[in-house]
Amino acid sequence: MSDHVYLSLEALTLAYGDTVAVDGLDLSIAEGELITLLGPSGCGKTTTMRAVAGLLKPSSGRIMLDGRDVTRLGANKRQVGLVFQSYALFPHLSVYENVAFGLKLKGERGRDLEGHVMEGLKTVGLTQFASRKPAELSGGQQQRVSLARSMVMHPKVLLLDEPLSNLDARLRLEMRTELQRVQRETGVTMIFVTHDQGEALALADRIVLMKGGAVEQIGTPEDLYNRPKSAFVADFVGFENVFAVEDGKLRTADGAVPVSGTVPAGAAALAWRPAMVALGSGPHHGSVRGVSFAGGTREYLLDSSLGPIKAEADAALPVHDLGTTLAFDLPAERAAPLQRYA
Numbered sequence: 093m094s095d096h097v098y099l100s101l102e103a104l105t106l107a108y109g110d111t112v113a114v115d116g117l118d119l120s121i122a123e124g125e126l127i128t129l130l131g132p133s134g135c136g137k138t139t140t141m142r143a144v145a146g147l148l149k150p151s152s153g154r155i156m157l158d159g160r161d162v163t164r165l166g167a168n169k170r171q172v173g174l175v176f177q178s179y180a181l182f183p184h185l186s187v188y189e190n191v192a193f194g195l196k197l198k199g200e201r202g203r204d205l206e207g208h209v210m211e212g213l214k215t216v217g218l219t220q221f222a223s224r225k226p227a228e229l230s231g232g233q234q235q236r237v238s239l240a241r242s243m244v245m246h247p248k249v250l251l252l253d254e255p256l257s258n259l260d261a262r263l264r265l266e267m268r269t270e271l272q273r274v275q276r277e278t279g280v281t282m283i284f285v286t287h288d289q290g291e292a293l294a295l296a297d298r299i300v301l302m303k304g305g306a307v308e309q310i311g312t313p314e315d316l317y318n319r320p321k322s323a324f325v326a327d328f329v330g331f332e333n334v335f336a337v338e339d340g341k342l343r344t345a346d347g348a349v350p351v352s353g354t355v356p357a358g359a360a361a362l363a364w365r366p367a368m369v370a371l372g373s374g375p376h377h378g379s380v381r382g383v384s385f386a387g388g389t390r391e392y393l394l395d396s397s398l399g400p401i402k403a404e405a406d407a408a409l410p411v412h413d414l415g416t417t418l419a420f421d422l423p424a425e426r427a428a429p430l431q432r433y434a
């Protein structure tokens with residue numbers, strides 16, 4: 093992966109009629125980077141991808157790719173590959189023919205064509221399936237064909253829009269590893285759209301978390317996971333207890349509540365994952381409204397005067413029944429300090 097900017101979206105704005113779907117988006121991506129676009133439904137992920145692919149014209153802003161302004165360039169001239177959630181394979185063509193399709197349109201024939209198709213199938217581990225029809229393959233295998241079909245065109249950027257969402261949990265994991273391997277081996281720049289934070293954290297060199305058509309936070313998976321900037325990001329990466337800070341106190345359903353320990357200077361809010369809540373002792377109390385078993389841990393939903401609290405305990409410990417009152421604390425030193433509450 094190189095450091096210089098390879099793809100940049102500059103103040104990109106896209107609208108469908110009166111609906112502004114992407115609003116002044118700025119994003120710089122290095123060559124060979126694997127970026128995930130993460131965010132809730134409707135935040136503009138697909139629209140951004142369609143703009144990069146050349147399928148939608150921006151209302152304003154610029155897209156630069158490999159030193160060239162491609163904002164007004166047609167989709168077929170951009171060398172941008174696309175892999176969708178639906179595999180969009182030609183059902184009547186064999187795996188080989190599906191992968192060969194784009195290369196043939198480019199005029200490839202004979203040995204060159206065969207070499208490139210087989211190389212593409214080898215990259216995704218499907219050489220032995222070359223003569224099958226898509227319907228004779230599993231969902232994961234079909235998605236690999238889709239990937240091979242894009243990769244043989246040697247795209248400058250490969251866009252993947254929720255490519256794993258049609259697969260079951262085990263296949264999803266397998267394909268996630270496979271995608272990572274293909275990306276590392278080929279060094280292709282990838283933008284991967286997902287609304288699954290686990291997938292984004294596992295795959296990405298950097299995550300772009302979007303909100304309302306703009307970037308809310310960009311960073312490595314570790315950055316977002318450990319150092320969310322806002323309550324929106326914190327909530328997205330699993331900090332389920334977030335309180336605004338005012339005059340060194342927590343703003344809660346019960347008014348201003350003192351925090352145990354010292355609030356870091358400049359924190360506009362504090363966020364605790366369920367595992368960061370000290371359960372069993374402390375100045376606050378909550379009644380158990382829900383318990384869920386999560387393998388090694390048990391998660392408790394507590395009704396407290398501060399508002400609802402999610403806390404976690406070792407599953408080996410005796411279970412607390414619904415209605416039991418438990419003491420807890422939200423220690424400042426365990427919390428992630430946020431720059432913004434809103």
Ligand SMILES: Nc1ncnc2c1ncn2[C@@H]1O[C@H](COP(=O)(O)OP(=O)(O)OP(=O)(O)O)[C@@H](O)[C@H]1O
Nearest residue numbers: 108111112113132133134135136137138139140287
């Ligand atoms: N063809 C369209 N016509 C009008 N509005 C649209 C159209 N496509 C998308 N939108 C709107 O644009 C906004 C962004 O949509 P987009 O599909 O980019 O979001 P997304 O983040 O990809 O969502 P999801 O995760 O649900 O796919 C939404 O408010 C959506 O309702």
